[in-house]
Amino acid sequence: MSRAPDTSSASLRQALAGLLLLAGLALQVARFMVPAISASWVSYACWLAVALLWMDIPRRTRLQAGCLAAIGVALLLAARLQHDADIAWPRILEGNVYVVAMLLGVSFIGLIGNQRGRTRPLGRAVTGLRGSAGTWLGVHLLGSILNLSTVFMVGDRLARRGPLSAPQLLALNRGLSSAALWSPFFASMGVVMTLAPQMHFTTVLAFGMPLALLSGLIGTLELSRRYPLDEVAGFSLSPRSLAVPALLAALVMLFHYVITPRLTIVSIITFLLPAVALCANLPQGPRWLLGRVRQHSLERLPAMRGEVSLFLCAGLLTLGLSTYIDAATGSEWTLFETFGVSQAMLSFLAIVASSVAGLHPIIGVSVLASMLDLPGERQTLFACVALASWAVGTSVGPLSGINLSLQGRYGVSGGRMMRDNLVYASAMTVAVVLALVLLNAWR
Known part of the structure; x- marks a missing residue:
């Protein structure tokens, strides 16, 4: 007679893992x-x-995460053995840990509402082209401030009606990734400001914001041509549905500009969203609050194992690859003698292609910057290339943050997201190339 699986040991292991994740969030x-x-x-x-x-x-997911980690370690060893790179081995596991902490903090949004165990009626869904456009616009506007957390807020709301369909997942993907074209609160803008400190911010906004609107139009129309949207539920932009996200966005802005201006948006979200969730439950009493936190830590946090493992292993891969590239290309040569519109187009295409191959755009942008000697007047053009390649690359790249999150949270394949976004990415590539030509002529 076969033995029953030892569920008690599995439960204890999962509970311990949940407490470790809670400890990691608290430490961050x-x-x-x-x-x-x-x-x-x-x-x-x-x-x-x-x-x-x-x-x-x-x-x-386990196979993909294991391959990412193994390749990252192999590249670190190669950088050390072949190029004598200085590797801080005790710190190699820190890659993407700040993003993981933010994801753990965002998960506490689930503690807001439904405090007596009642489920609110969903009401009539907004479907069709209007629904998909609402999903894109809601994620884009709120995501420009709250970043990746918006995808989970909107995605989880849509998932209450059933498993997310391809059009819903693509609207979430494109709504967030296109915000990288202009949002000053995105990691993309922070990286670009560091690499091109003399860029003209107003020119970058004039380049990125129309492209972002165009991406919404292209992406939504492309969905309507490929999928029957009549039964696809979208995100309603009614005041009721926007109340909690808008409040959270306002709080993030308040902390960013007034209370804690030295902290990044990601850092503010990491501590603010759990704090709001705890305060929302506190009126029910300390015992109720502790019970909710205990349940969340022992059940919800271990359930995030897919997205947490992918982000950590992808961070190890990014560290290994960037370390190896830095060690292998440490000479003083420059990629281009001058950085004009032709070079900008080639750079954009190369970074997007590397994203399709599985590299995060930050790698291509950082490597490109290290191989260029940019005068002040060319830094704005470089900034536009970097932001555009980040926006298009993260939408189509199977290992980008948004696609890793969708894969870990909703079980969609990163390869499928890449294939489903190829037409959209191709159309956006044409739009970006034309925008670069116009920008260079205007400058």
């Missing part, structure tokens, strides 16, 4: 007040939780 929040706390401790807690949950991760 504590770092904002006590910078002496090393990010390594956050990474160790999260990686140990992934190790405990490894056998519970779906096989496809």
Whole structure:
């Protein structure tokens, strides 16, 4: 007679992993007040939780995450052995840990509302072209401030009606990725401001915002041609549906500009969203609050094993690849003697192509910047190339943050997202190339 699986040990292992993830989030929040706390401790807690949950991760996700981590370690070893690179081995697990902490913090949004166990009626869904356009616009506008957390807020609301369909997933993907074209709160803009400090911000906005609107038009019309949208539920932009996201966005802006201006948007979201969720439950009493946090830590956090493992392993790959490239191309040569519109087009196409191959656009943008000697008047053109390649590359790249999140949260294949976005990315590539020509002529 076969033995029954030991569910008690599995439950204990998952509970311990959930507590480790909660500890990692708490340590990351504590770092904002006590910078002496090393990010390594956050990474160790999260990686140990992934190790405990490894056998519970779906096989496809586990295989992909394992390959990412193995390639990252191999590249670090190659950089050390072949090029004598200086590797800080105790810190190699820190890649993407700040994003993982933000994801853990965002998960606490689930504690807002439904505090008595009642489920609100969903009401009539907004479908068709209007529904898909509403999903894109809602994610784009709120995501320009709240970043990746908006995808989960909108996606989880849509998922209450059933598993997300391809048009819904693509609207989430494109709504967020296109905000990288102009939003000053995106990591893309922060990276670009560091690499091109003399860029003209108003010119970058004049380049990016029309492209973002065009991307919404292209993406929504392309969905209407490929899929029957009559039964596809979209995100309603009614005041009721926007109330909580708008409040959170206002709080993020308040902290960013007034209370904690030195913290990044990602850092603010990491501590603010859990704090709001806890305050929303506090009127029910301390016992109720502790019970909700306990349930969330022991059930919801371990269920995030897919997205947490993918982000951590992708961060290790990014570190290994960037370290190897830096070690292998450490000479003083420049890629182009001058950086004009032709070079800008080639650079954009190369970064998008590398994203399709599985590299995050930050790698291509950083490598490109390291191989250029840009005078002040060319930095604005470089900034536009970087932001455009980031926006298009993250939409189509199977290992981009948005697609890793959709894969980990909703079980969609990264390869499928890449294939479904090829037509959209091709149309956006034509639009970006034309915009670069116009920008160069105007400058």
